[in-house]
Amino acid sequence: MLDEVKFYQTGSKTIGNRLLNPSMRAEQASIDRHNTLTSGHRACQGCGEALGARYALDTAMRVTNNQILVCNATGCLEVFSTPYPESAWRLPWIHSLFGNAAAVGTGLAAAARVRAKKTGSNVVPRVIAQGGDGGTTDIGFGPLSGMFERNDDVLYICYDNGAYMNTGVQRSSATPPAARTATTQLVGAEPGAEWGKGKDVPLIAMAHGIPYVATATVADPKDLEYKIEKAMSYHGSRYIQILVPCPLGWGCASNTTVTVARLACETGFYPVYEAEYGKITSVRKIRQKQPVENYLKIQRRYAHLTGKKADPKILARLQAMCDQNIKQYGLMSDDVPETVPTAIQAFERESNI
Amino acid sequence: MLEQIEGSLGIAKAVALCRPGAVCAYPISPQTHIVENVGKLVKEGSLKDCEFINVESEFSALSVSIGASAGGVRTYTATASQGLLFMAEAVYNASGLGLPIVMTVASRAIGAPINIWNDHSDSLSQRDSGWLQLFCESNQDAVDTHIMAFKIAEEVGLPVMVCMDGFVLTHAFERLDIPEQELVDKFLPEYQPKEFLNPDEPISMGAMVGPEAFTEVRFLQQRKIASSLEVIERVSKEFNALTGRNSGGLLDCYNCENADVKLIIMGSSVGTAKDAVDELKEQGINAGIISLKAYRPFPYEAMRAAIGDTKKVVILERAFSFGARGILYPEVMRSIKGLDTQVNTAICGLGGRAVLGSTIKGLVDYALNDKFEDELTWFDIDTDTLNSYLKDKGISFPQGPISEKQLEASLKGAKA
Numbered sequence: 001m002l003d004e005v006k007f008y009q010t011g012s013k014t015i016g017n018r019l020l021n022p023s024m025r026a027e028q029a030s031i032d033r034h035n036t037l038t039s040g041h042r043a044c045q046g047c048g049e050a051l052g053a054r055y056a057l058d059t060a061m062r063v064t065n066n067q068i069l070v071c072n073a074t075g076c077l078e079v080f081s082t083p084y085p086e087s088a089w090r091l092p093w094i095h096s097l098f099g100n101a102a103a104v105g106t107g108l109a110a111a112a113r114v115r116a117k118k119t120g121s122n123v124v125p126r127v128i129a130q131g132g133d134g135g136t137t138d139i140g141f142g143p144l145s146g147m148f149e150r151n152d153d154v155l156y157i158c159y160d161n162g163a164y165m166n167t168g169v170q171r172s173s174a175t176p177p178a179a180r181t182a183t184t185q186l187v188g189a190e191p192g193a194e195w196g197k198g199k200d201v202p203l204i205a206m207a208h209g210i211p212y213v214a215t216a217t218v219a220d221p222k223d224l225e226y227k228i229e230k231a232m233s234y235h236g237s238r239y240i241q242i243l244v245p246c247p248l249g250w251g252c253a254s255n256t257t258v259t260v261a262r263l264a265c266e267t268g269f270y271p272v273y274e275a276e277y278g279k280i281t282s283v284r285k286i287r288q289k290q291p292v293e294n295y296l297k298i299q300r301r302y303a304h305l306t307g308k309k310a311d312p313k314i315l316a317r318l319q320a321m322c323d324q325n326i327k328q329y330g331l332m333s334d335d336v337p338e339t340v341p342t343a344i345q346a347f348e349r350e351s352n353i
Numbered sequence: 354m355l356e357q358i359e360g361s362l363g364i365a366k367a368v369a370l371c372r373p374g375a376v377c378a379y380p381i382s383p384q385t386h387i388v389e390n391v392g393k394l395v396k397e398g399s400l401k402d403c404e405f406i407n408v409e410s411e412f413s414a415l416s417v418s419i420g421a422s423a424g425g426v427r428t429y430t431a432t433a434s435q436g437l438l439f440m441a442e443a444v445y446n447a448s449g450l451g452l453p454i455v456m457t458v459a460s461r462a463i464g465a466p467i468n469i470w471n472d473h474s475d476s477l478s479q480r481d482s483g484w485l486q487l488f489c490e491s492n493q494d495a496v497d498t499h500i501m502a503f504k505i506a507e508e509v510g511l512p513v514m515v516c517m518d519g520f521v522l523t524h525a526f527e528r529l530d531i532p533e534q535e536l537v538d539k540f541l542p543e544y545q546p547k548e549f550l551n552p553d554e555p556i557s558m559g560a561m562v563g564p565e566a567f568t569e570v571r572f573l574q575q576r577k578i579a580s581s582l583e584v585i586e587r588v589s590k591e592f593n594a595l596t597g598r599n600s601g602g603l604l605d606c607y608n609c610e611n612a613d614v615k616l617i618i619m620g621s622s623v624g625t626a627k628d629a630v631d632e633l634k635e636q637g638i639n640a641g642i643i644s645l646k647a648y649r650p651f652p653y654e655a656m657r658a659a660i661g662d663t664k665k666v667v668i669l670e671r672a673f674s675f676g677a678r679g680i681l682y683p684e685v686m687r688s689i690k691g692l693d694t695q696v697n698t699a700i701c702g703l704g705g706r707a708v709l710g711s712t713i714k715g716l717v718d719y720a721l722n723d724k725f726e727d728e729l730t731w732f733d734i735d736t737d738t739l740n741s742y743l744k745d746k747g748i749s750f751p752q753g754p755i756s757e758k759q760l761e762a763s764l765k766g767a768k769a
Contacts, residue, residue, distance in 0.1 A: 066552055067552050068552065069424065069550045069552070071420060072559075078559075078561065079561050082557050082559075082560040082561055083560070083561050083563065084560040084561060084562040084563070084566055085560075085566075086560075087557035087560060089555070089557050090555065091552070091555050092550035092551055092552055092555040092556060092557075093550075093555070093556075093557045093558070094420075094423050094450075094550055094557075094558040094559050095558070095559035095560070095561075096416060096419050096420075096423075096443070096446050096450070096559055097416065097442055097443060097446055099412070099442075100412065100413065100416035100419070100443060103408065103412070103413040103416035103417045103419075103420065104416050104417070104419055104420035104423070105420060106406065106408075106413075106417045106420060107375060107377070107406075107416065107417040107418060107419060107420020107421035107422070107423070107424060107428075108420040108421070108423065108424040108550060109420075109424075110374075110375045110404040110406060110417070110420075110421050110424070110426075111374060111375060111420065111421045111422075111423070111424020111425055111426040111428075111549075112424055113404065114374040114375065114402055114403065114404060114426045115374070115424065115425055115426060117402050118374070118402050118543075125550075125551075125552050142409060142410060142412070142413070143409070143410070143412070143413045143416060145409070146408055146409035146410070146413055149409070150406070150407075150408075
């Protein structure tokens, strides 16, 4: 039986609308897109990371006239894209280790400059280092901070799916509170990930005073493409963190990747903004505010929060977290926050006392 | 040009003569003076087209080097001891990726107990990492070996660790012959990477390899490193033809003809041993020294030839494999399989304890007069202190000439 045909073009606020003026369409809507991460790789159905990587790198390739070198941390993206003897990458790409993508990026950037100088070329390839949240916020954090501090000419992209998915969904410092992972199971007095833990790497990146920091989601390719293009217009260290839902780890249907990412944005759960030299310069406003429950209920990692046995207090706490984000980042106001927001963990810890 | 300079400065100058494109630095004693000097050469502009990068850890030092080497430039870094262990994951990665990085290891003990002085436990801990490991006898040997190391690394397509004794060499001021730039340029042409990350010809490096091909990859890696035996010999001969100096090589024999006993030694203790052997010769005692230069790849054939028909061999080992024994011993035994040679291992010179002329003479005495009670002997140890601590059986090794005891004795002598 054929699925019912849906027409998105009218009366909706979705993006990627094919009736839009071509200049307003996402690059991904074009047949001319580079397909940097080409088809045939082994990502799961609905993989948000594969989407995010292709969106980001296609734009980076376009804006640099294909002068991109990529180094990849160990993780899903590396494993599913390069099982020997195959490779899904249509650009120069290296995988070294789990925790050193930022440092390898520094080396690549230095080599690119030196080679250009030695050969008398005025084209210097640009470097992108990328990894998942585990490789970025945990094991690769030292090298990442070192790269920021030196302001090395590298764009670091973190594909944030909030856990170590490649090893089987274990908690990372990017795992949200109350989320089920294999190491924060739904048992005990505080089921799921504990409250008041975790690391806000975009804010930490901003504290390094680097030229450009941004967050984005795979629900908004146009916004992501704009941020990549903007990041490539700067030299020095840049950091972009992209929310990439993981259907397997989050327990959501593989056709809901974009929906879940959009709800993370529309609930205030995942503030999407950009910052230049440590100051927030723009915030993606919430279009249609959703209660956090709508975000949680389509993910099995939060099944304990929305079922009949759910503890309404935890749900309220998560809603308060979203509200705090909306307030701090001005997600529903006309202004851009004048002061740098405080990490949400501080709010969690303070309200715990 | 002859100069009276610190070993570390000599190494820095040698590295600069090789025109690296990237040098990465993180401070750890005793390699600090090397990278400090390279940094100065870059900053003052005498080492051109080179980026000197101060990083936040040894793990990043080698990771940045991996990136730079994969990016197609000649790359150098240096470390020691804890630093080498901290970067261990990247050590294996660099060789697996086949990147011709040259790294100095200013050999130093590993803690606990923390100890900054020289032995070989750091470099030998990475013996299975797939790097070539070249040991240096003297600062001149180290200067020359560094220049050769780049050539060997780039020809073989593997990284090279140049192991020089920390402090004993790195901090010693000696007369060094630093080659002219023209000579080095002739010996070591501009780096032409076999493959590197290049937008014009995109490649993927560092793919995941499963059970279907992993063993084959390892086989090829072993073949590659085994082939470097020939490269090391050839490059050393070429360097010798240019400079007249007998540096590098797989191993070097001293006074080995008709020797009644041969000592196998790595690193700076060889110099002390040569003097001791000369003194013994005056007394009519014939002892030879086999200075092992290439530890990885291990030169089994050259070692067998060097030992020849000598009936007694003593290995001076400055590291230890806990739960097993000396680290060099099994390699030497494999070289002389089938030969009727008595081989003993003496563990000495750990954590900076000096290997003295008396140590060498003592080992020769032990071998020639059959004083070894076991395959393994701990030599030059403070038996008195150990026995006061070991309440049970105690040990029967003779008291060694450790420096504090010697000092006490000389003070007593002076008072008397």
